[in-house]
Amino acid sequence: MTTLSPSAPPSPDQLRFVKQRLVTAIRLFGAQGFGHGLAGYFSTTDPQRRDHYWVNPLGVDFTQVRVDDLLLIDPEGRVVEGRGTVNPSVDALHGELHRARPDLTAFAHTHSRLGKAWSTLGRPLDPITQDACLLFERHEVYPRFGGPVTDRQEGKEIAAALGNGSAVILQSHGFLTGGRSIAEAAWLHVAMERAADVQLLAEAVGTPHRIPADVARQTGAMLGKLEYAERQFDNLCQHLGVR
């Protein structure tokens, strides 16, 4: 494979690029059917004010989000730019994630269909295909469900479950992914949804063979390059006509 370059924003337009990229990712989730009612958020660190983050507002369908709809949230969880409503879950969950993992600039959480189905089982996705190796040793299960996440303490516990990884399966709830870029958080979410689809299908008819740990680890390292996430995200958006 030839060397790929992540899409780099020109510095004068960095904020505009980041906000447009976030909107594209949210619309991609809409096109993938990841939306469910009012549930689901995608946030990204503000490129200048690194302790602030942008997020989609409550009540706007993933497919309809525009740049002007995005909300800027400060470290106290207050909306400091934008006119929409922010759900308390955003600060309790995404605020704690951004504070715990400043190396990751984007976090996505949805109530996607297969994410919810898999989350009921309370176990990680297994390395049963080459593609699923992307997630090997990069995600954990947060095993408690006590209703919607509305307090920062639970957000801290979910951030602890994330650890140094890239994703969490929230028990009886859905998937959560983080990325070094918006594209990576989005691509990991898509990859988890597809991995859940394949594992549920395979386990419906038999016992899938598990790829040995050393091979899964090596394969995951190859698949997990940031530049690949950027290209795969762009290709999927192009394929689906999402901008």
Ligand SMILES: [Zn+2]
């Ligand atoms: Zn949720």
